[in-house]
Amino acid sequence: MDLSNNTIERITKIYGYLDALEERGVDFVSSKELAEALGTTDHTIRKDISLLGMTGYTRKGYSVRFFKKELAKKLELNKKRKACIIGLGRLGTALLDYERAKEDGFEVVAGFDCSINKLERIRTHIEVFPMSELENIIKGRSVDLGIITVPAKSAQQVADQLIEAGIKGILNFSPAKIVVPKNIIYLDMDFTNALRFVAAKFITKQ
Amino acid sequence: MDLSNNTIERITKIYGYLDALEERGVDFVSSKELAEALGTTDHTIRKDISLLGMTGYTRKGYSVRFFKKELAKKLELNKKRKACIIGLGRLGTALLDYERAKEDGFEVVAGFDCSINKLERIRTHIEVFPMSELENIIKGRSVDLGIITVPAKSAQQVADQLIEAGIKGILNFSPAKIVVPKNIIYLDMDFTNALRFVAAKFITKQ
Structure with missing residues (x-):
């Protein structure tokens, strides 16, 4: 379609x-x-x-x-798809345990971070891996969606790695603008638009 | 307007x-x-x-x-407005340090949580307070916007407290639907719509 x-x-x-x-x-x-x-x-x-x-x-x-x-x-909204999260800082770990994602059809099956230290300290029921495992896990588990929560400066590189590994869709929570090929589903989740919307609403309430 | x-x-x-x-x-x-x-x-x-x-x-x-x-x-997008965050779990603390908010006109000036334990352990450059200080701080510092990151079951109660304290706008990151009076600016930041959008996009790429 x-x-x-x-x-x-x-x-x-x-x-x-x-x-x-x-x-x-x-x-x-x-x-x-x-x-x-x-x-x-x-x-x-x-x-x-x-x-x-x-x-x-x-x-x-x-x-x-x-x-x-x-x-x-x-729209195949009930079809279960697998997602992974890259970047296990505060936002990334918050999303690891976001229960609603499952209801909305996405099961988070893996988390990735480049810091082994962070991976060792993290407490979650989702399996976490170093970045070197990204391609293996995405291919091995047929992960469809990559959720990027790394800092802006690494976002494009992570997106490139995800695409190389065969991911079909990307949600980008970093403030960086990312370029992806046309066949990749892409959604910018930066809060900028929401904050602008709210700022603009203030003028209508004065 | x-x-x-x-x-x-x-x-x-x-x-x-x-x-x-x-x-x-x-x-x-x-x-x-x-x-x-x-x-x-x-x-x-x-x-x-x-x-x-x-x-x-x-x-x-x-x-x-x-x-x-x-x-x-x-739209007065350049006007600086003050925001506070209620609920300092993973998402709340992630948003405390969300640098882009400032560029988008919102300065986070305070964080609140009902757990004193959590308040003591938190590491951030933003001042944090127990819930009992909510009204004082919002009134004393003229805070415009409340960002709700508490669990669903407490969201409505927190919203009521914010409105009572004189807040003008609310961003709701909890999955709960919140009811607010018409004069309050309200935006639902639940990720459900975004996840549905992405799920629906998958069918167009098959």
Whole structure:
């Protein structure tokens, strides 16, 4: 399936919105309501949905439960994928034990750090390895996703190593901008955008 | 100024895009290019920009440098605001020392935790306090933003305490959904959406 990032971003948000509606016990939702929640047009929402080859629109709108289940299936959200974390500083070790990742389809199966000292002191139920084991572990365990939490200056080098080892996706929590080939899934997790969003919100509350 | 969340989200993304263009040495950008980068329409972008009361569109498009500077001024992105972090586990302590926050306009001035033991062991250049000091410090130092990194079960209670103490904005890194009054700036920083986005991207690369 070939979907643009913007379509996927919207569909992911739709999924989250359906999730919240289901929790509130809502049965049906219109594409108009979805459009308003996402700040886009009715037309865009219907186009995104049709790109997924989904049907099931009734006069009352989409069935929330059916729609959510279909989306999860189409997007393979329930498929378990393996992730590893590179850089076991504070953020890296915090993410090692991030329980929600598993619910969201990613099981962290390994952690890596270049400091043997750090590896020896770390307390976690996830297996940790020196960087020299990166390729072996990623290939041997078919790890799909690499989560980068190293300092900015090492981020690109780590990304290159991950790609060389056959990783399919990268989440970059370092503030560095990383360049990856087009076939690699890449997401920048730097908090800059969130902090800017909040800063900008302050002006609307004055 | 009264701007919707969706407008602010787009404008924040525009700012990030202008930042990248400036780094690449690009001088002008059209609203069409901005629309494509953000996956929205030309019309929406022009409406967002006009809501800010901005002008300066020439035949070549917007001047990247001028536009970025004007946006920073309108959104008060350069104004320094004070933040505090509540919950000094691994993620909380990682964020205590997140250097980029300062560049993005937020100075972390205090950390809080309910465990005196944890407070005594922590190594950071930021001042840390027991929870009983929360209100005093927030009021005394005019702290604007509270960053919640406590476990899910305590998140709502901490949010209530922050709001009681007069905080203006909350970033919630816990997986709990928090309810806040409308006048409080609120942003959910749970990684669930990002992980879903990445999971969905996998299907497009098969």
